[in-house]
Amino acid sequence: MRKHQAVATLYASSTNRRTLWKAAIKWPLYSVAVMPVLLAAGWRLGARQEVRFDQLIGFLLASVLLLLWENLTNDLFDADTGIDQDSKPHSVVALVGSKEPVRFLAYISLTLGLLIILFLALRSNSSVVVLVFISCFLGYLYQGPPFRWGYKGLGEPLCWLAFGPFATAASLLVVAPKLDYGQNIPWGRALTLGTGPALATTLVLFCSHFHQVAEDAAHGKKSPLVRLGTRKAANLVPWLIVLTLLFEFVPVLLGTWPITALLGIVGLPAGLSLIRLLNRYHNQPEKTYISKFFALRFQALNGIGLSIGLAIAPLFNIEVASLS
Numbered sequence: 239m240r241k242h243q244a245v246a247t248l249y250a251s252s253t254n255r256r257t258l259w260k261a262a263i264k265w266p267l268y269s270v271a272v273m274p275v276l277l278a279a280g281w282r283l284g285a286r287q288e289v290r291f292d293q294l295i296g297f298l299l300a301s302v303l304l305l306l307w308e309n310l311t312n313d314l315f316d317a318d319t320g321i322d323q324d325s326k327p328h329s330v331v332a333l334v335g336s337k338e339p340v341r342f343l344a345y346i347s348l349t350l351g352l353l354i355i356l357f358l359a360l361r362s363n364s365s366v367v368v369l370v371f372i373s374c375f376l377g378y379l380y381q382g383p384p385f386r387w388g389y390k391g392l393g394e395p396l397c398w399l400a401f402g403p404f405a406t407a408a409s410l411l412v413v414a415p416k417l418d419y420g421q422n423i424p425w426g427r428a429l430t431l432g433t434g435p436a437l438a439t440t441l442v443l444f445c446s447h448f449h450q451v452a453e454d455a456a457h458g459k460k461s462p463l464v465r466l467g468t469r470k471a472a473n474l475v476p477w478l479i480v481l482t483l484l485f486e487f488v489p490v491l492l493g494t495w496p497i498t499a500l501l502g503i504v505g506l507p508a509g510l511s512l513i514r515l516l517n518r519y520h521n522q523p524e525k526t527y528i529s530k531f532f533a534l535r536f537q538a539l540n541g542i543g544l545s546i547g548l549a550i551a552p553l554f555n556i557e558v559a560s561l562s
Contacts, residue, residue: 266531269538270401270439271305272298273545277431278409280545284496286552289413296358297412301405303351304370308377310344315381348374362412365423369408376400391460397443402436403428430494434485435544438505438537441478444471445533448516448526468526472516479509479536486544496556501547505540508532 275297282289314337352370359366376396380388387396407428411419447454447463448471455464463471486502489495512532519525 266534266538267309267442268302268305269534269541270442271301273435273439273537273541274401274405274432275301275409275413276545277435277541277548278406278413280548281410281427281431282413284498284548284551284556287418288415290362290415291413293358293362293412296354297409300351300354300358300370303347303354304374304377307344307348307351308374310340310347311378312381314340314344315383315386318383358412362414362416363419365421366408366411369404369411369423373400373404373408376404388461389459391462391465394440394444394462398436398440401439402432406432406436430489434482434502435537435541437478437482437485438533438540441475441482442530442533442537444478445475445512445516445526446530448472448520448529449523451523468516468520472520475516476513479506479513482540486540495548496551496554498551498554498556499544499547502540502544504543505536505538508535508539512536 275294279289279291279294317337352374355370356367376399379385380393380396387393403425407423407425410424410428410431444462447461448468451461451463451468454461466474483503483506486495486499490497490499509532512529515529515532516526
């Protein structure tokens with residue numbers, strides 16, 4: 239069946255193939271990769287601290303390459319298990335028609351991404367390499383053999399850890415002057431800054447399974463959607479959105495962040511659209527396919543709004559408190 243799908247994909251019309259490639263590239267998804275370093279830069283600008291923009295650009299590039307590696311290897315691992323043979327004609331493996339070119343590109347992306355991270359770490363803090371490596375390993379645990387923890391329903395916690403404390407701590411170290419943190423990792427600041435946005439990133443992963451519950455269950459993938467069912471999962475989405483915003487509002491209420499940080503609320507309309515969609519169509523895969531894009535819009539707008547809100551605080555003579 240997998241071979242037949244690949245052949246059918248290869249000989250699809252040029253219009254269909256362009257549409258499939260657009261879905262396979264998933265370019266909007268890369269907002270989750272760049273968000274931690276944008277947040278770190280926003281926080282430092284708001285605190286009137288130096289931001290090394292050359293390091294920021296390098297980390298952006300490395301983050302995109304590493305997420306490309308993860309996306310490509312996930313397609314490879316899905317091809318091995320057959321979980322997407324009927325429901326994912328936009329798999330890169332299906333579009334290319336062979337695993338080897340995809341595997342080659344995946345590991346080229348991983349190598350280049352890690353080399354850039356190593357270079358950035360030499361110019362900032364050696365802990366950056368360790369933190370990024372842990373984030374990559376968490377990504378591998380999700381789909382990679384022999385672990386495949388995503389099949390056990392652990393994908394969402396892994397996602398939060400990778401894009402939350404670990405990626406945010408690495409970002410804070412990268413954009414800061416070399417001796418700013420010494421040998422310390424800014425865990426407190428990373429948790430305060432990264433918890434809410436990482437929860438929004440986790441929501442994207444959570445919503446990506448609404449349209450494939452039957453396929454996941456048939457292949458033994460115990461995703462949260464399989465365990466909860468679509469109705470209970472849809473009822474959980476508003477709470478995830480509320481928690482995301484709550485983790486970002488509390489520092490404002492405590493005076494740790496400036497009131498301008500409330501700009502993260504610009505993502506709320508997309509969140510409300512997501513809630514309405516899932517309330518009406520939670521068990522209709524042809525309708526819920528777009529839920530991950532609503533979740534992605536919420537994540538991107540919320541994170542960018544928060545980053546800008548933190549960064550513009552000095553324009554209003556608002557002080558950003560220093561965190562441990």
